[in-house]
Amino acid sequence: MSTVPATNRALLMLLCSAISACSGGTTTSSIEPGATLDGSADASSTEGGTSELDASMALATDAGDTDSGCPNSRPDGDGGCLPPSVRRPFLVGASLRAAEASERDDWSALSVATAAHGLDAKTAHLLAETWLKDALEEHASVAAFARFTMHLLSVGAPPELLLMAQRAGIDEIAHARACFALAARYGKRRGPTPLRVHDAMSARSLAQIAQIAAEEGCVGETLGAVLAREQLAIVTDASARKVLRKIAADEVRHAELSWRFVRWAVQHGDREVATSVRRGIARAIKGTLAAEERRYDVDHAAWRAHGRLTCHTSKEVARRAIDEVVMPCLERV
Ligand SMILES: [Fe+2]
Ligand SMILES: [Fe+2]
Numbered sequence: 001m002s003t004v005p006a007t008n009r010a011l012l013m014l015l016c017s018a019i020s021a022c023s024g025g026t027t028t029s030s031i032e033p034g035a036t037l038d039g040s041a042d043a044s045s046t047e048g049g050t051s052e053l054d055a056s057m058a059l060a061t062d063a064g065d066t067d068s069g070c071p072n073s074r075p076d077g078d079g080g081c082l083p084p085s086v087r088r089p090f091l092v093g094a095s096l097r098a099a100e101a102s103e104r105d106d107w108s109a110l111s112v113a114t115a116a117h118g119l120d121a122k123t124a125h126l127l128a129e130t131w132l133k134d135a136l137e138e139h140a141s142v143a144a145f146a147r148f149t150m151h152l153l154s155v156g157a158p159p160e161l162l163l164m165a166q167r168a169g170i171d172e173i174a175h176a177r178a179c180f181a182l183a184a185r186y187g188k189r190r191g192p193t194p195l196r197v198h199d200a201m202s203a204r205s206l207a208q209i210a211q212i213a214a215e216e217g218c219v220g221e222t223l224g225a226v227l228a229r230e231q232l233a234i235v236t237d238a239s240a241r242k243v244l245r246k247i248a249a250d251e252v253r254h255a256e257l258s259w260r261f262v263r264w265a266v267q268h269g270d271r272e273v274a275t276s277v278r279r280g281i282a283r284a285i286k287g288t289l290a291a292e293e294r295r296y297d298v299d300h301a302a303w304r305a306h307g308r309l310t311c312h313t314s315k316e317v318a319r320r321a322i323d324e325v326v327m328p329c330l331e332r333v
Pocket of ligand 1: 087088141247251
């Protein structure tokens, strides 16, 4: 435990606390520190729920991102880190589902961004592509949480989990709008095409729902929380920092929700549920570690200043988070 960085240790403690608090058929008043009876959340107390994690960020050091390239790439070489993603993936079958980018400006209208100066054209282009990819994935996360809410209802989950799922979906809309706005700032003013959802919802058993939650949430959002924190630790650009600060805080709560749910599912289901959770986590980890890395020649100082990790660093951060957070949490489910 002593070799685990403070940030991962703090996240592990928070998630373990959430897992242990979700016991039996009883609901827990501490399921969301900022929750109130009317379903609203008090900002200050919600922040208090992750204060230890926030405090630990002060200890986070710049890891010396010395790898020589591959800022976030897609196989087509058009920018945007393939995996690991910092978003909750929207899985339809074994495939990640997201909309495409389209020419529209309603999703990028937020005034989160001041002009970015001093970037070379290639770096600005890749920053735009990468934030656009994030935006489309955040947009897809809205669907993932909408479906998760329906799944929760279908298995009789407690109200606290439903509240968290609904709030998380709203968080994801905000994340998507902010990322679209940042993409526009770097040169690509876009929004999403219609998202195909016709085949995304069908009757599922508790074990199947738990497996999806394990993949999308326990792995996807836990790594998302860690990666967003890593981005927040390196960003110096004020606009990108503002966006990342919110995303990083929200993704911790989303990860917490996922672990709470799978714990609840394991406690309320048969042995197949626990098996499915492990299967889902194993599948998500395998996919993450199989991620392709590509190298691109950009201004690395600017890349980092604008809050972007390289593919290599992202993968290393994810690998550590799997060992130091995901697997220990799984042992407590
Ligand atoms: Fe998000
Ligand atoms: Fe999320």
